[in-house]
Amino acid sequence: MVNAEPFRSPPAPLAGEGGRGRAAEPPGLPRPLGLLAELTHRCPLGCPYCSNPLALEGRDAELDSATWARVFREAAALGVLQVHLSGGEPAARHDLIEIARAAREAGLYVNLVTSGIGLTGERIRALAEAGVDHVQLSIQDSEADSADRIAGYRGAFRRKTALAAEIVRLGLPLTVNAVVHRANIDRIAAMVELAAALGAGRVEIAHVQYYGWALRNRAALMPTREQVERAAATVAALRARYRRQIVIDSVVPDYHARFPKPCLGGWGRRSLNVTPAGRVLPCHAAEVIPGLEFWSVRDHPLAEIWEHSPAFRAFRGTAWMQEPCARCPRREQDFGGCRCQAFLLTGDAAATDPVCHLSPRHHEIAALAAAQADRPYRYRRMPASAGA
Numbered sequence: 391m392v393n394a395e396p397f398r399s400p401p402a403p404l405a406g407e408g409g410r411g412r413a414a415e416p417p418g419l420p421r422p423l424g425l426l427a428e429l430t431h432r433c434p435l436g437c438p439y440c441s442n443p444l445a446l447e448g449r450d451a452e453l454d455s456a457t458w459a460r461v462f463r464e465a466a467a468l469g470v471l472q473v474h475l476s477g478g479e480p481a482a483r484h485d486l487i488e489i490a491r492a493a494r495e496a497g498l499y500v501n502l503v504t505s506g507i508g509l510t511g512e513r514i515r516a517l518a519e520a521g522v523d524h525v526q527l528s529i530q531d532s533e534a535d536s537a538d539r540i541a542g543y544r545g546a547f548r549r550k551t552a553l554a555a556e557i558v559r560l561g562l563p564l565t566v567n568a569v570v571h572r573a574n575i576d577r578i579a580a581m582v583e584l585a586a587a588l589g590a591g592r593v594e595i596a597h598v599q600y601y602g603w604a605l606r607n608r609a610a611l612m613p614t615r616e617q618v619e620r621a622a623a624t625v626a627a628l629r630a631r632y633r634r635q636i637v638i639d640s641v642v643p644d645y646h647a648r649f650p651k652p653c654l655g656g657w658g659r660r661s662l663n664v665t666p667a668g669r670v671l672p673c674h675a676a677e678v679i680p681g682l683e684f685w686s687v688r689d690h691p692l693a694e695i696w697e698h699s700p701a702f703r704a705f706r707g708t709a710w711m712q713e714p715c716a717r718c719p720r721r722e723q724d725f726g727g728c729r730c731q732a733f734l735l736t737g738d739a740a741a742t743d744p745v746c747h748l749s750p751r752h753h754e755i756a757a758l759a760a761a762q763a764d765r766p767y768r769y770r771r772m773p774a775s776a777g778a
């Protein structure tokens with residue numbers, strides 16, 4: 391997803407751009423702001439930190455463009471402002487232009503999240519004409535050889551930088567998404583420099599989050615504490631140096647934080663995630679939690695799913711919380727952290743996210759953060775039977 395990269399918070403409505411009109415939120419059920427549309431799991435890259443599920447959905451399972459158009463209209467009626475056209479690599483869909491047009495016609499702000507592979511200059515121009523408002527382009531490193539090795543795709547770096555130039559030439563706002571881990575974290579300054587040179591208005595320093603393929607490669611990707619500390623100082627200096635040129639977004643990586651992130655702004659509060667086959671999830675990783683029942687857009691309107699589907703209701707609000715979250719003054723700020731991470735690390739999806747220093751399992755995080763191993767990446771690949 392997110393061109394086979396971790397999707398973090400739904401990007402905040404971009405200043406002055408988000409939404410094409412939205413009524414005030416009524417009391418009671420929250421309204422979603424963002425829809426992550428995973429158009430496909432197909433992707434030419436093999437990033438070892440991909441947060442797509444290990445069981446990737448094949449081409450035959452994918453929703454058609456008419457269904458996506460209905461989903462976008464239902465999302466807009468529900469109050470969604472932004473759609474993130476993502477994957478896998480969304481450009482693997484031959485009907486991407488039609489899908490982007492449908493999203494724009496539904497009144498949504500359209501963010502294309504891409505690896506850049508599969509997009510020619512002509513195609514990005516057509517996408518801009520169809521209504522894409524913003525492009526989020528991933529880079530794997532500032533150096534071509536390393537970037538291609540991380541992506542598992544020779545020539546990816548050169549193609550990405552060429553596409554970035556075309557995006558900027560068209561006047562489309564560009565965010566560069568730099569996913570950082572042990573192999574490239576020491577080149578954050580060079581990656582920011584590259585993003586600025588490419589003409590991006592924003593660069594997101596996205597520390598790997600350990601779900602999906604990244605969890606499988608955790609020891610190979612995990613930076614050392616010293617690297618994380620150096621990176622924080624580097625980012626602070628870069629923000630001062632580039633303050634008039636480029637916005638630099640970066641947060642402390644989970645395993646090195648004291649408090650957890652309010653994952654996606656809280657479960658079932660701000661965003662929806664639609665898989666290539668049409669299942670609607672509260673977050674991209676929710677299917678790791680056993681026993682949750684996910685409804686599909688093939689069977690239910692989006693509003694009904696948002697309000698009534700068992701998966702969305704499971705951890706909405708605070709009533710499900712255990713101690714220490716249940717009586718913590720921060721419970722409505724971070725919502726107890728990430729449910730998927732809590733499950734993956736403790737086996738209990740209702741537990742306090744162990745990233746929190748108040749969690750009784752917090753000491754286990756420190757041990758994992760200190761566990762590095764130089765082993766080959768296990769690249770994300772679709773099985774040949776999936777119609778990649």
Ligand code: SF4
Nearest residue numbers: 715718720721726746
């Ligand atoms: Fe957040 Fe729970 Fe930690 Fe309090 S105890 S800070 S609510 S995760």
Ligand code: FES
Nearest residue numbers: 653673728729730
């Ligand atoms: Fe955080 Fe699922 S990824 S709640």
